[in-house]
Amino acid sequence: EEQLVESGGGLVQPGGSLRLSCISSGFIFSTSWMTWVRQAPGKGLEWVANIHLSGSETYYVNSVRGRFTISRDNAKNSLYLQMNSLRVEDTAVYYCARGASPFDLWGQGSLVTVSS
Amino acid sequence: SYELAQPPSVSVAPGQTARITCGGNSIGLRSVHWYQQKPGQAPVLVISYNKDRPSGIPDRFSGSNSGNTATLTISRVEGGDEADYYCQVWITTSSPPFVFGPGTKVTVL
Numbered sequence: 001e002e003q004l005v006e007s008g009g010g011l012v013q014p015g016g017s018l019r020l021s022c023i024s025s026g027f028i029f030s031t032s033w034m035t036w037v038r039q040a041p042g043k044g045l046e047w048v049a050n051i052h053l054s055g056s057e058t059y060y061v062n063s064v065r066g067r068f069t070i071s072r073d074n075a076k077n078s079l080y081l082q083m084n085s086l087r088v089e090d091t092a093v094y095y096c097a098r099g100a101s102p103f104d105l106w107g108q109g110s111l112v113t114v115s116s
Numbered sequence: 117s118y119e120l121a122q123p124p125s126v127s128v129a130p131g132q133t134a135r136i137t138c139g140g141n142s143i144g145l146r147s148v149h150w151y152q153q154k155p156g157q158a159p160v161l162v163i164s165y166n167k168d169r170p171s172g173i174p175d176r177f178s179g180s181n182s183g184n185t186a187t188l189t190i191s192r193v194e195g196g197d198e199a200d201y202y203c204q205v206w207i208t209t210s211s212p213p214f215v216f217g218p219g220t221k222v223t224v225l
Contacts, residue, residue, distance in 0.1 A: 037159075045151070047212055047214035101149065101214055102149035102161050103161065106158040
């Protein structure tokens with residue numbers, strides 16, 4: 001069964017850092033673009049970042065560029081999102097997803113709460 | 117930036133047909149994808165490239181796209197179809213390039 005499982009979310013103070021992880025199984029991870037999408041409480045979906053198969057290309061939404069870093073380890077079938085200088089408005093459920101439009105497989109999500 | 121418009125809500129009786137629209141400038145020239153999200157769950161891709169159904173998606177779900185409007189149609193609606201539905205496009209010249217619509221809440225009466 002194809003699966004994505006996120007971890008690493010939690011409560012962090014404004015200005016703090018957090019690293020999300022997403023482990024894949026059931027498919028060849030190294031052949032897929034990977035993406036992070038977030039959803040603020042009660043709001044819609046927002047694309048955050050994505051990364052090329054090899055990790056050679058990365059793209060970010062303007063609001064996180066320079067603060068967040070997407071990366072991957074194909075040997076470990078894993079995707080990461082390093083989040084620094086976190087803001088209250090970054091509070092959301094963060095989903096990892098396979099592909100770069102469409103996003104055809106999603107993890108269950110990891111909640112990140114930025115609050116003092 | 118490119119913007120998509122969806123009605124906030126659609127109500128439909130069981131067995132009837134629900135149509136959810138997604139409006140955007142010349143969206144007919146784009147590939148539109150649709151996602152279903154039930155409460156507390158992750159989104160699921162239900163229609164890709166305007167009209168293609170991924171494996172496991174019932175044929176009650178169909179899509180079309182022309183002009184300035186894409187449409188997701190759910191035929192013979194069931195209670196389990198109650199969810200939020202999001203359209204999504206990829207616009208290489210937009211910032212951000214991956215855009216989601218605001219979502220439509222489908223309520224089964």
